[in-house]
Amino acid sequence: xxxxxxxxxxxxxxxxxxxxxxxxxxxxxxxxxxxxxxxxxxxxxxxxxxxxxxxxxxxxxxxxxxxxxxxxxxxxxxxxxxxxxxxxxxxxxxxxxxxxxxxxxxxxxxxxxxxxxxxxxxxxxxxxxxxxxxxxxxxxxxxxxxxxxxxxxxxxxxxxxxxxxxxxxxxxxxxxxxxxxxxxxxxxxxxxxxxxxxxxxxxxxxxxxxxxxxxxxxxxxxxxxxxxxxxxxxxxxxxxxxxxxxxxxxxxxxxxxxxxxxxxxxxxxxxxxxxxxxxxxxxxxxxxxxxxxxxxxxxxxxxxxxxxxxxxxxxxxxxxxxxxxxxxxxxxxxxxxxxxxxxxxxxxxxxxx
Amino acid sequence: xxxxxxxxxxxxxxxxxxxxxxxxxxxxxxxxxxxxxxxxxxxxxxxxxxxxxxxxxxxxxxxxxxxxxxxxxxxxxxxxxxxxxxxxxxxxxxxxxxxxxxxxxxxxxxxxxxxxxxxxxxxxxxxxxxxxxxxxxxxxxxxxxxxxxxxxxxxxxxxxxxxxxxxxxxxxxxxxxxxxxxxxxxxxxxxxxxxxxxxxxxxxxxxxxxxxxxxxxxxxxxxxxxxxxxxxxxxxxxxxxxxxxxxxxxxxxxxxxxxxxxxxxxxxxxxxxxxxxxxxxxxxxxxxxxxxxxxxxxxxxxxxxxxxxxxxxxxxxxxxxx
Amino acid sequence: xxxxxxxxxxxxxxxxxxxxxxxxxxxxxxxxxxxxxxxxxxxxxxxxxxxxxxxxxxxxxxxxxxxxxxxxxxxxxxxxxxxxxxxxxxxxxxxxxxxxxxxxxxxxxxxxxxxxxxxxxxxxxxxxxxxxxxxxxxxxxxxxxxxxxxxxxxxxxxxxxxxxxxxxxxxxxxxxxxxxxxxxxxxxxxxxxxxxxxxxxxxxxxxxxxxxxxxxxxxxxxxxxxxxxxxxxxxxxxxxxxxxxxxxxxxxxxxxxxxxxxxxxxxxxxxxxxxx
Numbered sequence: 001x002x003x004x005x006x007x008x009x010x011x012x013x014x015x016x017x018x019x020x021x022x023x024x025x026x027x028x029x030x031x032x033x034x035x036x037x038x039x040x041x042x043x044x045x046x047x048x049x050x051x052x053x054x055x056x057x058x059x060x061x062x063x064x065x066x067x068x069x070x071x072x073x074x075x076x077x078x079x080x081x082x083x084x085x086x087x088x089x090x091x092x093x094x095x096x097x098x099x100x101x102x103x104x105x106x107x108x109x110x111x112x113x114x115x116x117x118x119x120x121x122x123x124x125x126x127x128x129x130x131x132x133x134x135x136x137x138x139x140x141x142x143x144x145x146x147x148x149x150x151x152x153x154x155x156x157x158x159x160x161x162x163x164x165x166x167x168x169x170x171x172x173x174x175x176x177x178x179x180x181x182x183x184x185x186x187x188x189x190x191x192x193x194x195x196x197x198x199x200x201x202x203x204x205x206x207x208x209x210x211x212x213x214x215x216x217x218x219x220x221x222x223x224x225x226x227x228x229x230x231x232x233x234x235x236x237x238x239x240x241x242x243x244x245x246x247x248x249x250x251x252x253x254x255x256x257x258x259x260x261x262x263x264x265x266x267x268x269x270x271x272x273x274x275x276x277x278x279x280x281x282x283x284x285x286x287x288x289x290x291x292x293x294x295x296x297x298x299x300x301x302x303x304x305x306x307x308x309x310x311x312x313x314x315x316x317x318x319x320x321x322x323x324x325x326x327x328x329x330x331x332x333x334x335x336x337x338x339x340x341x342x343x344x345x346x347x348x349x350x351x352x353x
Numbered sequence: 354x355x356x357x358x359x360x361x362x363x364x365x366x367x368x369x370x371x372x373x374x375x376x377x378x379x380x381x382x383x384x385x386x387x388x389x390x391x392x393x394x395x396x397x398x399x400x401x402x403x404x405x406x407x408x409x410x411x412x413x414x415x416x417x418x419x420x421x422x423x424x425x426x427x428x429x430x431x432x433x434x435x436x437x438x439x440x441x442x443x444x445x446x447x448x449x450x451x452x453x454x455x456x457x458x459x460x461x462x463x464x465x466x467x468x469x470x471x472x473x474x475x476x477x478x479x480x481x482x483x484x485x486x487x488x489x490x491x492x493x494x495x496x497x498x499x500x501x502x503x504x505x506x507x508x509x510x511x512x513x514x515x516x517x518x519x520x521x522x523x524x525x526x527x528x529x530x531x532x533x534x535x536x537x538x539x540x541x542x543x544x545x546x547x548x549x550x551x552x553x554x555x556x557x558x559x560x561x562x563x564x565x566x567x568x569x570x571x572x573x574x575x576x577x578x579x580x581x582x583x584x585x586x587x588x589x590x591x592x593x594x595x596x597x598x599x600x601x602x603x604x605x606x607x608x609x610x611x612x613x614x615x616x617x618x619x620x621x622x623x624x625x626x627x628x629x630x631x632x633x634x635x636x637x638x639x640x641x642x643x644x645x646x647x648x649x650x651x652x653x654x655x656x657x658x659x660x661x662x663x664x665x666x667x668x669x670x671x672x673x674x675x
Numbered sequence: 676x677x678x679x680x681x682x683x684x685x686x687x688x689x690x691x692x693x694x695x696x697x698x699x700x701x702x703x704x705x706x707x708x709x710x711x712x713x714x715x716x717x718x719x720x721x722x723x724x725x726x727x728x729x730x731x732x733x734x735x736x737x738x739x740x741x742x743x744x745x746x747x748x749x750x751x752x753x754x755x756x757x758x759x760x761x762x763x764x765x766x767x768x769x770x771x772x773x774x775x776x777x778x779x780x781x782x783x784x785x786x787x788x789x790x791x792x793x794x795x796x797x798x799x800x801x802x803x804x805x806x807x808x809x810x811x812x813x814x815x816x817x818x819x820x821x822x823x824x825x826x827x828x829x830x831x832x833x834x835x836x837x838x839x840x841x842x843x844x845x846x847x848x849x850x851x852x853x854x855x856x857x858x859x860x861x862x863x864x865x866x867x868x869x870x871x872x873x874x875x876x877x878x879x880x881x882x883x884x885x886x887x888x889x890x891x892x893x894x895x896x897x898x899x900x901x902x903x904x905x906x907x908x909x910x911x912x913x914x915x916x917x918x919x920x921x922x923x924x925x926x927x928x929x930x931x932x933x934x935x936x937x938x939x940x941x942x943x944x945x946x947x948x949x950x951x
Contacts, residue, residue, distance in 0.1 A: 032469070033625045085683070085727075121680055141475075142474035143385040144384060242564060253924065254923070256730070267730075272916075274924070283751070283754040284753060334568075336384060336389070
């Protein structure tokens with residue numbers, strides 16, 4: 001498909017155009033954070049840094065209605081009630097502007113859970129079908145980035161509908177899908193000089209450092225599973241908060257609760273975090289993961305052992321792991337827990353086990 | 354460098370105490386030069402990883418609660434020592450089981466301030482001078498005045514030397530700050546009520562309810578029996594609504610009134626950069642005015658909301674109300 | 676829309692009765708008679724029971740598929756939903772999602788001796804299988820039930836326990852930790868009774884459910900009696916939300932108790948990361 005040009009000073013206008021036909025989620029600067037907001041007329045999209053939270057919220061909102069219920073009292077006998085259930089409203093067609101390749105790639109991993117594991121989650125499926133990703137390619141890798149460990153890269157197109165490549169004065173916009181092509185219909189073709197500049201940029205993308213071979217990770221993780229000293233050391237600094245899991249583009253665990261307003265209410269799905277002791281606390285008081293060492297072990301195990309065992313396959317020479325290497329869990333962790341270091345420790349210490 | 358020799362002395366002191374301790378909480382180098390990460394030191398080899406410099410921002414006192422029965426060493430700055438004192442005042446830790454390594458401190462970095470001034474996502478190194486911070490970035494060195502990038506709490510710090518310590522790894526430092534004027538709070542309070550409400554609505558709307566603020570707080574000791582998570586009673590909905598996010602911050606501030614030492618971990622830990630320390634400072638200023646009390650400086654003092662007098666000096670008795 | 680995996684079917688409570696001071700049993704039928712007629716399951720499968728406003732939770736369907744006049748659930752009062760359920764009475768509406776999860780291998784157990792070993796509310800999943808076998812009595816060999824509780828009043832299904840004891844075609848051994856003056860059964864913990872009985876492992880299957888500590892010692896006792904890992908079957912409890920393998924929390928390694936369980940053989944459990 002033809003490469004087009006989106007000038008810096010046309011970005012806001014283009015966003016406005018998309019916002020007429022779609023719910024547009026665009027990143028804006030707020031203090032030190034870059035936050036996805038639903039488009040409003042005075043917004044200035046900011047594409048200069050990866051958003052603080054991933055674009056997961058477009059596919060799996062932090063709060064989502066599963067159903068609503070209404071009780072009706074029998075007028076002749078107030079001790080008798082009937083209950084009526086209603087389905088949630090369908091999602092609006094959505095464009096996510098300013099996702100990064102690591103965010104767009106995460107859609108496939110969420111699909112594994114919600115569409116492919118067993119029961120198909122139709123609520124997720126229709127949201128997924130209604131969402132388009134306009135992704136900004138990365139020109140460099142931050143200290144916390146490790147997309148290349150997971151088969152991705154700074155310009156990976158997987159999961160994107162449109163790729164924007166930063167160049168002087170704007171972006172080269174390239175449609176990846178038919179739907180993406182429609183989004184770009186009004187943009188001019190990129191001039192030859194711009195394409196030449198882009199070719200130069202792409203030819204000189206920084207070489208990422210070496211990535212460890214993750215093919216042994218599942219087996220070595222299981223060998224270390226019962227080594228509580230290992231996990232206690234790895235988790236000693238963890239605060240058991242939800243930063244890592246909530247900012248993660250692939251963490252998909254959720255809670256279901258009823259939120260009640262008298263005779264009416266709703267059943268909602270909300271993000272949950274396996275870092276919390278409450279996540280597995282049973283009614284009886286028994287908790288299979290009462291220690292944070294067990295909880296951190298679960299998070300790392302899920303991404304680098306359980307997922308590849310459940311969904312065997314390779315991507316870019318690495319097993320498919322439930323991680324796109326976006327590095328948010330490292331960058332935003334209040335105590336700088338580094339999942340790369342834990343995985344390297346697993347590979348190293350699990351070898352001789 | 355002075356800091357390096359101090360780290361060496363810290364390592365030596367920790368190694369000497371290790372045989373008597375289950376572990377020592379200290380700092381090691383994080384994923385890059387601008388980040389430290391806590392480490393629990395069990396062996397001499399662990400101890401060799403210890404560092405101490407202005408990247409050591411975390412308040413390690415947060416990890417003390419719930420470790421009863423263990424003999425723990427802990428590396429503290431002046432501000433962190435106040436959390437320990439408050440925990441002692443509330444009988445939540447046993448002083449005898451602690452060995453405190455006091456690190457007089459000239460201030461720690463506020464990475465949020467650094468980020469505004471430089472792109473540190475690819476930082477290669479950092480060096481700390483007496484008055485400046487030298488960042489080594491991919492495109493060369495960047496020098497920032499130290500005062501511009503220190504945490505606010507450091508600029509007004511009156512306790513740079515730990516108030517409680519078993520080993521003081523000196524030299525002691527002269528205090529930098531004067532009596533807290535609460536200038537930030539005063540400026541904020543000049544706004545109208547509507548403006549303040551709009552400010553908090555905007556700020557809180559990006560909260561993701563990760564509870565890093567709560568879990569990083571050394572004095573939020575309810576942990577997983579927090580009111581915010583309670584389903585019975587059902588105080589807060591699980592929904593990520595503005596009112597739930599806001600109610601939790603109000604609860605947090607109220608539960609810390611007269612206990613908060615303003616270590617700032619709540620705000621520093623917030624991934625979304627919400628200025629929640631301001632709420633705690635508001636409570637602290639009120640407590641200061643009402644009871645002339647400052648949390649975490651005197652192990653013998655009783656926090657004002659842990660006690661009461663029939664006739665409070667500065668609270669007007671409104672008589673029988675019903 | 677169709678395909679909302681979280682949408683329950685509406686159901687009505689037809690009967691409730693107290694089992695113990697904090698355990699109640701509920702019989703429910705689906706509101707739609709056609710759906711009720713079509714509802715099929717196998718012993719061991721679970722369902723999500725909803726009280727709208729207080730959430731939903733997973734309970735084993737403890738009536739057998741051979742008795743489809745209603746679906747029976749036994750609920751211990753421990754949390755948000757179960758407190759609410761305990762306030763409900765016949766005629767009240769609830770929601771039901773199911774059947775979910777796997778089931779006991781009722782085919783593979785045919786022709787074999789069956790030893791049921793239960794503790795407290797852990798009798799519920801055993802009840803569905805036991806009744807299923809009694810309703811197909813000729814298909815199974817000797818049936819033994821060892822069931823224990825803290826005290827006589829903490830045993831569930833008391834009337835049925837008496838009926839089963841009176842039947843000539845199965846053996847019932849009841850035991851409590853703290854007997855009262857009228858207690859005629861055994862005193863002591865379940866694993867000890869099992870050891871005392873010296874139950875033969877030959878051509879037998881042991882099915883056990885109860886508190887984690889009971890399960891642990893029961894399995895040790897079974898092993899001493901010569902039961903192999905394939906001959907020991909248990910059902911696991913886990914905190915569950917979605918019940919369909921999506922919400923994440925009930926995982927043991929890459930298995931989900933709500934989909935791959937709750938019924939596991941000891942051999943299967945040994946192959947999993949030890950985190951339960």
